[in-house]
Amino acid sequence: MIRIGIMGYGNLGRGIECAIKQNPDMELKAVFTRRDPETVQILTDNVPVYRAADAINRKDEIDVLILCGGSATDLPEQTKEYAKYFNVVDSFDTHAKIPEHFDNVNKSAVESDHIAVISVGWDPGMFSLNRLYANAILPSGNDYTFWGKGVSQGHSDAIRRVEGVQDGKQYTIPVEKALASVRNGENPQLSVREKHTRECFVVPKPGADLDKITKEIQEMPNYFADYDTTVHFITQEELDRNHGGIPHGGFVIRSGKTGWNEENSHVIEYSLKLDSNPEFTASVIAAYARAAFRMKADGLKGCKTVFDIAPAYLCAMSNEQLRAQML
Amino acid sequence: MIRIGIMGYGNLGRGIECAIKQNPDMELKAVFTRRDPETVQILTDNVPVYRAADAINRKDEIDVLILCGGSATDLPEQTKEYAKYFNVVDSFDTHAKIPEHFDNVNKSAVESDHIAVISVGWDPGMFSLNRLYANAILPSGNDYTFWGKGVSQGHSDAIRRVEGVQDGKQYTIPVEKALASVRNGENPQLSVREKHTRECFVVPKPGADLDKITKEIQEMPNYFADYDTTVHFITQEELDRNHGGIPHGGFVIRSGKTGWNEENSHVIEYSLKLDSNPEFTASVIAAYARAAFRMKADGLKGCKTVFDIAPAYLCAMSNEQLRAQML
Numbered sequence: 143m144i145r146i147g148i149m150g151y152g153n154l155g156r157g158i159e160c161a162i163k164q165n166p167d168m169e170l171k172a173v174f175t176r177r178d179p180e181t182v183q184i185l186t187d188n189v190p191v192y193r194a195a196d197a198i199n200r201k202d203e204i205d206v207l208i209l210c211g212g213s214a215t216d217l218p219e220q221t222k223e224y225a226k227y228f229n230v231v232d233s234f235d236t237h238a239k240i241p242e243h244f245d246n247v248n249k250s251a252v253e254s255d256h257i258a259v260i261s262v263g264w265d266p267g268m269f270s271l272n273r274l275y276a277n278a279i280l281p282s283g284n285d286y287t288f289w290g291k292g293v294s295q296g297h298s299d300a301i302r303r304v305e306g307v308q309d310g311k312q313y314t315i316p317v318e319k320a321l322a323s324v325r326n327g328e329n330p331q332l333s334v335r336e337k338h339t340r341e342c343f344v345v346p347k348p349g350a351d352l353d354k355i356t357k358e359i360q361e362m363p364n365y366f367a368d369y370d371t372t373v374h375f376i377t378q379e380e381l382d383r384n385h386g387g388i389p390h391g392g393f394v395i396r397s398g399k400t401g402w403n404e405e406n407s408h409v410i411e412y413s414l415k416l417d418s419n420p421e422f423t424a425s426v427i428a429a430y431a432r433a434a435f436r437m438k439a440d441g442l443k444g445c446k447t448v449f450d451i452a453p454a455y456l457c458a459m460s461n462e463q464l465r466a467q468m469l
Numbered sequence: 470m471i472r473i474g475i476m477g478y479g480n481l482g483r484g485i486e487c488a489i490k491q492n493p494d495m496e497l498k499a500v501f502t503r504r505d506p507e508t509v510q511i512l513t514d515n516v517p518v519y520r521a522a523d524a525i526n527r528k529d530e531i532d533v534l535i536l537c538g539g540s541a542t543d544l545p546e547q548t549k550e551y552a553k554y555f556n557v558v559d560s561f562d563t564h565a566k567i568p569e570h571f572d573n574v575n576k577s578a579v580e581s582d583h584i585a586v587i588s589v590g591w592d593p594g595m596f597s598l599n600r601l602y603a604n605a606i607l608p609s610g611n612d613y614t615f616w617g618k619g620v621s622q623g624h625s626d627a628i629r630r631v632e633g634v635q636d637g638k639q640y641t642i643p644v645e646k647a648l649a650s651v652r653n654g655e656n657p658q659l660s661v662r663e664k665h666t667r668e669c670f671v672v673p674k675p676g677a678d679l680d681k682i683t684k685e686i687q688e689m690p691n692y693f694a695d696y697d698t699t700v701h702f703i704t705q706e707e708l709d710r711n712h713g714g715i716p717h718g719g720f721v722i723r724s725g726k727t728g729w730n731e732e733n734s735h736v737i738e739y740s741l742k743l744d745s746n747p748e749f750t751a752s753v754i755a756a757y758a759r760a761a762f763r764m765k766a767d768g769l770k771g772c773k774t775v776f777d778i779a780p781a782y783l784c785a786m787s788n789e790q791l792r793a794q795m796l
Contacts, residue, residue, distance in 0.1 A: 424727075
């Protein structure tokens with residue numbers, strides 16, 4: 143059994159707990175929280191909730207500690223720190239800062255003889271893997287990544303900061319025409335606006351100026367100004383009833399040429415359609431927690447990304463079973 | 470530079486030659502053939518063509534020998550033999566015999582300290598990888614593989630053996646309705662007939678009985694009897710003009726559930742649309758030849774499949790570049 147600890151019990155932590163239930167070779171050993179443990183109710187029977195500060199004292203009870211904090215401030219500190227005591231997995235997703243995060247975490251993990259897997263999930267994660275495989279196979283070609291249809295937490299937060307807005311949710315939606323052109327191997331040059339649209343469902347405060355809210359959202363720099371953005375006003379009841387989920391997904395497509403004169407075209411496409419972004423991310427992380435446990439058992443150490451991990455490490459089946467059943 | 474040798478110069482061998490041209494870190498060192506080398510005209514300037522029997526004498530000039538023979542009789546003998554002298558890559562695709570092939574090749578490769586990568590291509594190969602990743606992520610779910618639209622060599626050969634047939638080509642086509650149901654997360658149970666249809670383009674010999682040909686094809690056991698099969702009669706000119714290519718492709722889909730009560734659905738889909746089946750297969754093989762070269766340099770040995778090879782080995786970029794640009 144692989145003994146898992148969860149650090150941080152929000153949507154992602156709860157997703158990890160659910161994923162462990164689906165993997166018979168894993169057991170949830172403890173949940174750690176910065177809140178008062180008395181106030182945290184988890185789903186699994188007979189598993190303790192401890193203060194985050196107690197984690198290090200329990201290092202011998204846990205094979206892999208999964209870090210469920212945020213990328214902005216939590217993980218840059220936590221991953222390198224906990225990698226001193228545990229094999230760890232995180233979902234650090236600030237793409238531009240991955241090289242720095244890798245170096246920091248690698249230092250801790252190498253010195254302490256642990257495996258630390260960073261940036262696990264679907265983007266970075268499964269989408270990154272598909273970019274790499276497709277580029278390795280088709281060196282002459284173009285990459286396209288589309289996100290959605292799905293909820294963007296950052297854009298939903300931005301809407302809620304607009305004056306007169308009580309609540310809101312934002313969906314990122316790939317433009318079908320752009321997708322079709324890419325799939326057709328037309329290798330289009332696509333602007334930001336041509337790739338995605340943004341759809342907002344907004345609950346206004348009583349008496350708010352709806353035109354002003356719409357204008358402010360649509361013209362918001364960085365978040366909405368470069369996109370075609372639709373704003374719908376709805377009631378809080380409608381928002382809660384119809385927009386309570388956290389769906390997401392997207393498409394990674396590479397189109398490329400082969401042949402002596404590059405006369406043949408090929409399209410490689412990977413897509414995800416997810417009812418729950420955090421639960422799917424958690425499911426990817428659970429598989430990489432298994433890999434971390436096995437790589438440590440194989441005498442490996444240091445920081446790893448999805449690029450560094452042989453696929454067989456992820457699956458509960460033996461190598462013989464994999465070859466017989468999946469190859 | 471990775472010095473590549475090609476054993477066997479048919480469609481796949483020519484595809485490897487084209488792929489090497491697209492990868493600046495590779496050079497074609499020699500082509501080996503069972504034909505008279507004088508009769509084999511390759512595309513690359515100033516690269517020698519030798520007799521197959523001469524390959525072993527040239528082992529020090531070649532880093533990776535790519536075996537382009539067939540799975541029925543060539544590769545079961547060749548891969549284990551050449552793995553004694555070379556790092557090798559093959560595209561052995563008789564799924565049921567992979568475990569036996571692996572064991573034979575592994576013995577040679579371990580004893581002689583080489584890397585031998587078997588069963589590389591898209592199925593087995595990229596499709597296998599996607600089955601594995603998706604199963605590791607979503608342990609509770611269903612797998613679906615659809616092939617096509619594409620030319621099946623085996624079925625085209627079967628058509629050509631029918632009395633009264635001069636020439637012919639067979640396309641395997643996924644049933645759109647079945648694909649849509651799978652993508653919708655409906656987890657259908659699909660019979661063979663419900664997944665694929667078969668479309669045949671047949672050139673009859675002069676005076677042949679067309680109804681008899683149609684009936685014989687449609688009722689042919691193993692090949693056509695279990696499918697809805699359409700037969701079109703065309704002229705040799707039409708066949709040559711419109712059906713000269715070797716396109717293929719397909720879809721690997723896993724739909725699965727997550728959540729404490731498996732209340733959320735997810736669909737993972739990987740698809741390929743290929744103008745040239747052998748050139749795409751060759752492009753995958755070229756990437757795994759790079760991996761074989763690097764794994765050998767890292768002191769590894771033995772038989773490997775796509776499951777055993779960390780993705781970063783495939784790509785010409787350094788690990789630092791991959792993390793900065795692809796993660």
